[in-house]
Amino acid sequence: SLEWFAVHPDRTMRLCYIRGQDQQMVLFDRDFSLCSEDWQPALTRPEGGAFLAFVLLEAPAWDPDQFRRDLRDLYGIPCLTEAEESEDGGSTLTFEVSGMLAAVCLYPFPVPHGEAEENAAHNYLWPEAAESAARHRGQLLVTVLPREESVREAAILQVKLVCAACRQRGTLGVYANGTVYQPEFYLNAAQPMEDGELPLLDLVWMGLYRREEGLCGYTDGLAAFGKEEIEVLDTQAAPGDLHSFLLDLASYVLEEDVTFHDGETIGFTEGQYLSISRSAGVWHDGMTLKIPYPEEP
Template identity: 45%
Template sequence: MNQQQNAALKSMKEWLAHPDELGKEPAKIELAGEFDLHELHYYIFKYKKSILGKWLLGVCGGYEPGETEHCGHVFSEMEPYEETTAKEKAIAMVEMIRSYWMEQAQKYEAGKMAKDHDSAEDKEENDSQAGSFLGFVLLSKPEWNLSQLKTDLKTDWDIDWNADENEAEDGEENADNTSFVICVGGMMAAVSLIEAPVPEEEAVANAANNYMWPGAVAAAKAHTAQILVAVLGNQAPVLERGKLLVKFIAACCKQETVLGVYTSGTVFQPQFYLDAAQMLTDGGLPVLNWIYFGLYQEGKTWNAYTYGMRMFGKEEMEVLQADAKPEELRNFLLDIVYYVLDGNVTLHAGETLGFSENQKLPITCSKSEVLEGSTLKIGFTANK
């Protein structure tokens, strides 16, 4: 490691050892990547609280060329490290810090957070293990109408960062109006205009997954900038974090330069995202905004899988070699996902699942056919 990398490693360890964070140095820590943002250099770290624990994600920077002193952007949400999403999540954390995330978090924690703490300890602990929520609104030009975005948030979702102390608190913008952060109900939402496309054509590659929108790849290829939306706040219930993300992204979808929404492993059509978000106004869960339902054919049978359940601390699911029409299979998996998220249900291998007294669908767990790691396999029975 060079001198700057060693300095970043030392700073990351010191930050994690603070009493308000891990309270000790991590049992293991490794440099996992690097990136440049806003003309500064950043380092991605993966670390473990204990030797047998999961890898977690951290970021440290930014550094001027040849310097060993960072500008204070050292942070970790202590969420699981995943190689495929580490860079985007690290960028999201940096943008949050740039938008005075730490200042706002301290202000909020000093006030209402202690009073609003959820007494349901088991559920809260499970929620806190879920990752942060983020999405990328793809733009044709590196520009946005911030005034319109504020109006759409207020009109469509009653979110106002010019509110009094009893409502959404203390929205702040940076000097060049490229980012802002707002505190809403125990959560922090950060929205940043990034004048560059999603790195390494990641959005283009994942757009090909969207079988519902033939124009997804073309839209992803055409984007030259993005609006990054991130929601943090482990004290808030995980579903509320997810709902807030959908509200902010839906408001961004009304920008004149919007091309698509990159989230949950694919690129969604803006109008589809807006339509799906209407579930919130009807008191339902916006499952189609949160979860991508993949479908692919093998011979005469169809397979389906979810992408996005891990954001909620749940296992991804697959249905394999089903003798069914693709829309029937997708709706079958959609019903299960809604049941799991709405009721905070945890499915286990060896159990059965049913939507009637006599229906008993077997649940197993094994290595995924299409995703990293293991998934729950749900037995499929066609409706007669």
């Protein structure tokens, strides 16, 4: 059983499992891949994984009591535990929600190495993202582990926690899925939860970039659901059309709980067969699924 977990400032994660009298530590790297150590037996990565986001704050301070009130008033989620203070001026609020383990941690310093600012530049929907991210002096790490619950329920809880955290004074952005979201965008994108739907735009970023061969796109966020990320390379598509195509693919994977395999095909219209290949990522490290953009969207 999971005894405790910790997420460190460099976004590595340490989990402690207990079986009888035995204790075993499991370490995850920043991309949630297992860190191998000589003393640690190899483990298969569990289905899904932890959800992680950083709410960027103008000042290195927050109000845990306000967060608990907002969580209760917005979503009816009780949080009866008190935040524990740390020696470096931070604090951690850890609690359970329907069997899931949630934590909100204040780190009273910016995201190290300019990482937030660098990734904020990927947000083509918010030109001021990098400038806004550069102003942050503190961060709220928000994370959820599904435990016995489904990954879908953990994802919805994660978005609710982030939305509540966005009501803190001086919120500048939400660093998640390889980019920095504008707080207002993140809150608006959470609205589908009111109808019981997955707030997909908050959970998966549809990234776009251009290279000499054409416009490329990628998903960032599917890995938290235990799915491989998707890349669409070298298209002549308009940016809006490619974004919609990636959104359709991500929605299909998550809503239908589909796992693509190398050599399969997918189609959204009669007679459409788009081949799926699995190979080393172009945008992402590791392996990704490549799906061609249809000639007639």
